Amino acid sequence: MSLTINTTINGKSVSGSAETSTSLLDFLRDTLEYKGTKLCCNTGECGACTIIYNGMPINSCVTMAADAIGAEITTIEGLADGDKLHPVQQAFIDTGAVQCGYCTPGYIISVKALLDRTTKPTAEDIEEAVSGNICRCTGYNKIVDAIHLAADRIAGRA
C-alpha cells in the first residue's frame, strides 16, 4: 500500500509517497533524495543514518517512513546556515575528525543533539550520546576532540 507522507524536513514542508514497508532512511534517500543521511547496517547498530526526529536523534533505518507524517525532521543538509557551517561541522573539519567521512553526517547529528542539551558535556555524556555511532577510521580520538572544540565554541569558551 502506498502512503502520502507530508512532513517537515529542515524547516521545509515536503511531500512524497512511500510503501508502508519503506524505512524512513530509504524514503529520505531514494524518494526525496536527501543523500547526506547514510545507509550502512540497516539494523540500527551503526548510527550512519542518524537524523533528528521531533528533537531526538534516531536511527532512520529502523524507523518507518510513515512515522514521518507530521514530524519535524532535521538532516545533515539542514545544519549549515548558507555557507556558514554549524560549529559541530566546522569542529569536525578543524580537528581532522573527517577521514573517509561516511560516519560523519550521523556523528554530527548525534553531537548536535547532545550539544543542544548541554554545552559542557562530561566524558559520560559524550560516550552515551555517540555510543551508537560507529567510526571505523579514526579510533575516536579526533571525534572526541571535535566534540570538545564544538562545545567550547558554542559556549564561547574558544
Place this chain on the structure above:
Amino acid sequence: MAKAEFKIIGTSPARMGGVERVVGKGVYGIDLMLKDQLHGAILRSQYAHAKVVSIDTSEAKKIPGVHTVVTAADAPNVRFGRSYFDRHILARDKVRFMGDPVAAVAAESPAIAKQALKKIKVVYEPLPVAIDPEEATKPEAPTLHEDMPLPKSIPADAKLKNICGHAVAHVGDAEKAMAEADVVVEEVYETKMIHPQYLEPRIAAAQMEPNGRLTVWANAQAPFPVRQETAKTLGLSLNNVRVISAGLGGGFGGKGSGITSGAAIEPICGLLAIKAKRPVMIVLDKAEETISTTIRAGAKMYIKTGVKKDGTIVARTGKVFYDAGGYSGFGVQAGGRCTNMLGGWYLMPNCHIDGYTVYTNKQVCGPVRGPGGPQAAFAVESHMDSIAAKLGMDPVEFRLKNTPKPGDKIVGVPKLRDVSLGETIRIAKEKIGWGKVKLEKNQGVGIATGSWIESAGPGGGAIVKVNEDGSVTVHIGKIDMGTIPGFGIPMIVAEELGVPVEDVTVVNVDTDASPWDAGTVGSRGILVSGTASRLAAIDARNQIFKMAASQLEASPDDLEIVDKQIRVKGTPAKAVALATIATNAHNVIGEVIGRGYFDNVAAVAEEKQHGSSQPFTAHACIVEVNPDTGNVKILKYVAVHDIGQPIHKAAVEGQIEGAAAMSIGQALCEQVVFDTNGRTMNPSFVDYLMPTINMMPRIETTLVSGYPGAGPYGAKGAGEIACVPPMAAIANAIYNATGVRIKTLPLSPENVLRALKEAGKA
C-alpha cells in the same frame, strides 16, 4: 630539504573535500543514481562446498520487472585471480564458500530483484567442507580445487593438499642452533577471521555506451585493476572499459577488487548491464557483505625459539597455516608476509619457518590492513613475553637486547638502514610508566612492537596541471577513502609550487584520464603517489621557471614561487604572477603539465644498496581484567611510531589511531564465526561486534623523528603498521595481570573467563 624550510609539510590543514562531507554532499558510490538504472542483485550459494548440478532461471525471468538473469553460462568461460586463475565471476560447476555468487538479476526495483533471486532454482550436491586451514592440508580433507596444482616447492610425496601458497623463511642452521640454546620455548597461536567492516557498503554500477564501451562506477580501492579484471572476464579490450571511482566510505583493504579475486561485483554488474541493455547498479547488503567480500584471514602459527641465558635469541623454527578461503585471493601474498614476519623483526641468526596458504570453504582473504602482519605479531610478541618470563627477564630489556642496529639484517630484510625500534620501545616504556606505575589488583601492563614494509609492487604516476589562474589540478591513480588524495597530495603540490593548499584540487580516478596505478593499498599512497606528485610538481615548476626566466631576465635557477608569484630570489620586486605565466603557456607549450612517477625499480635498487628504512613501532597498555566476567578494560594505551617525516600530521595520527582501533577490536571482540558447515553465524552488525567509543581507550600517539623513509621528504607509509602490535600488547597485559597466557583470539569475556577458569584463577 631541511625541516625548517617547509611551509606546508608537517602541518594539518583542512582536508580537501571536508566541507562536502560535513554538509552531507560528499558523493560516495552508494549515492550514485544512473538515469533509467535497474537494480542488480546476486544469488549466493547456500552451501559452503557443493557441486552445482543445475540452475533454472526460467521462473525468475517471467516475473514482471525482471530484465535479465545471468549465470556462468552467460559469461565468457574465463578464470581470474591474482596468484592463480582459480575463480569465475559466477560459479561454474562448484561453489566453494557460502556467499559464492551463482547467478545475478537486474530488475526495476530492489524488491523485484530480491523476489527473482528466490525464484532461481539451483540444484546442489553438497560436499564435505574444510574449515580449519591446518586440517584442510591433510589427505583426508575434501579437495577444493581439483585442477589446481600444489606449489612447485612442495615435494610430491609431502602428503599435503589444498595449498595455494608456500613461503619459507630459512636463515642459517636453526636446528643446530636450537640444540645449543639454553632455553627453548614452544607455543601455538591462532587468530580468527575478521571483516574490515568499512561503513559504506560496496557498490558497482555499469552502463553500456552507444559506442560499445562499458562504463563502470566502483567504490573500489584499485580502479585500474578493476578495469583489467572486468575487461578480462567479459572479453573486452581495455580501451573499451572505463572505470570511474566514486568516493569511498572506508576500505581498509576490503574493497580491493581487481587486486584479489574477491567479490567480483564490478564484472557481474557489467555483465548485467550488457545483457539488460540498461544501466545497472548493485548495492550489497551489509550482512551479504560480511559473508561474501574479502576479509582479514585467520592464521594458525607454530613458533619455537631458542635463547641463551643472557637473553640472546639464537634460533626460531615455526610453521604457518594461513587461511586463503575458497580462492587464492590475496592469501598467497598475505600468507607469505605472515611467514616472514613470524621470524620477527629482532636479530635472528637462525630461522626455519614454512608457511602454507590453504584453501578452505570460507570467504576469500583480501589485503586487509597489514595483510599477514597483525596475525604474525600476535604470535611473535606474545611469544617474546613467554620467553622473557621463562628467562626471568624483563620483557622490555629482553626486546632491547635483541634489537637490530643499522646495517643488521632481520628475517626477510637483508639490510636495515636506520632502526627506530629501540627508541620506540624506550619511549613506550616511559609513556606507559613501565615498572613505575602502581597497578591495582587485576591490572596489568603489556608492551608489543611491530614493523611493516611498504609492500613491493609497481609504481604509479601523477599529472600536475597549472591552470591559467595559477590554481592546480592533480591527477593520480589513488582513490580517496580518507587517505592521501585529500590530505597529503595537495600539500606536497602546494609546497613545491608555492601556492596555497586550497588552490590544489586532486581529481578522483577515471581510468580514461588518470595515470595508471596499482591501487590504494600496501601503505603505498605516500610512497607512490606522494613521490610521483612531488616530481610532477617539480616538473611543472621547471616549465614555469623556464618561461618566466626570459621575462624576468634571470636564470631559471635563481627563481622561486611565493604566494603564486614567481620572483627572483633576493629581489622580490622582480616578479611575475604565476597566473600570467600559466596563461602565456598556451602560446608556447600549450599548457603547464608536469609529469612524475614513482620508479619502483630504482627504489628497490636504492634499498638494496643502502638498506631498508622501514618503520617500527611499540605499543603499550594497561588493562584491568574482571575475574568474574572475563571482561578486559583498557585503562591506558600508548602508540609510539616512526613514520619518517609526517606530511599531514593529523592525518598520520588518524591513520595510526584508526588502525590501532581495528586491531584492538580484533583483540577484544571481533571475529567472523562459522558453524561446522561453514555458515557464518554473525553476518549482521547486530552480532558482529566491533569497537564503539565505549570500549576504546584514548590512544596516546607519539611520533618519533629522525629516521627518514623512502617517501617524499623522508615520509613512510602510516596506514597499516599500527594494526600490527595491539593484539599482543593487550594479551601481554592480561598475562601480566592474571598470569594466564591466552594464545587464541579474541580475548573476549567468554574466552578470558574460560582461560582463567582452566588456570584455576576464576
